[in-house]
Amino acid sequence: MLSYAFQVLNEQGYKNIATEQFNNTAELMAAILAKGIAVQIKRGLGKEYILQTEPLSAIRGKIDIAESVKTQTMLKKQMICTYDEFSVNGTMNRIIKSTVELLLRSDISKARKKELRKLMVYFGDVESIDLYTVNWNIQHNRNNQTYRLLISICYLVVKGLLQTNSDGSTRLMDFIDEQHMCRLYEKFILEYYRKEYPEITANASQITWQLDDGIGAMLPVMQTDIMLTYKEKVLIIDAKYYTHTTQSQFDTHTLHSGNLYQIFTYVKNKEIELSAQPHEVSGMLLYAKTDEAVLPNNSYKMSGNIISVKTLDLDCDFSEIANQLNKIVESHFGIEARC
Secondary structure (H helix, E strand, O other): OOHOOHHHOOOOOOOHHHHHOOOOOOHHHHHHHHHHHHHHHOOOOOOOOEEEEEEEEOOEEEEEHHHHHHOOOHHHHHHHEEEEEEEEEEEEEEEEHHHHHHOOOOOOOHHHHHHHHHHHHHOOOOOOOHHHOOOOOOOOOOOOHHHHHHHHHHHHHHHEEEEEEOOOEEEEEEOOOOOHHHHHHHHHHHHHHHHHHHEEEEEOEEEEEOOOOOOOOOOOOOOOOEEEEOOOOOEEEEEOOOOOOEEEEOEEEOHHHHHHHHHHHHHHHHHHOOOOOEEEEEEEEEEEEOOOOOOOOOEEEEEEEEEEEEEEEEOOOHHHHHHHHHHHHHHOOOOOOOO
């Protein structure tokens, strides 16, 4: 799923990851980081201006008179100075180094650990950081754009894979929390169809509200997860990754009403948008399959449109996952499923 969700892995330096075998998630994360760090080192480690405050014999930056008097540095012919230093010891490099140190304590191969240790030689001037206190809301710009994937992987390792044991030690887990897994699940499905079905237009486009008077103040944005378009047919997929795929009351299972209302709204507004041309709009709620006894597998015809509810079994070989996704395309667009 990661290899599809992060299409940047197909860039030079990442391609051979797809041919490697990984025993666990930590091994995959370590491999991606190793490739990415190696590429970044060739480009040069990013630098930031970091505020430094220290006693100096030669004046630099701003002098802190009050602190100099308080610490009596003048007796040593020094003054407390505050200045900006252009250094590799920036936040992103510190996050990468600390994440690698975490992976080095995990269950990955000796060869992978050796590879990571060699790369860490270039991080000699970079300090570690407490990963539990990191503010992950990092702004990427033209100068640090190459760090985007690396920081994303570090985030998955720290937020999704790290668990503290009762004895205070740490270990890597093989799951990601529901919120972040949901985003990964959506991205995976979208990128799968983009890559495997180039004849289909696959995107996560917005749908415009079809208003009678044109007044749309305060209306929320209709942002689809996946919209597949092939000739005159459109399939809008809302990908859902929940612990429970249905809601239950008094042993009666029903679909999540909010999800159904949402996909119906998407479909009907898209239907009106395309009314001036030949079209066929359908919608689908695609849940990740759970181990529940009752799972949705229904199709409904609502006001002329097909709304279906399906589950995608992720607990199987990837060839079977692909087969399930291929059947969706085959049934809606008549395109022969990929082998």
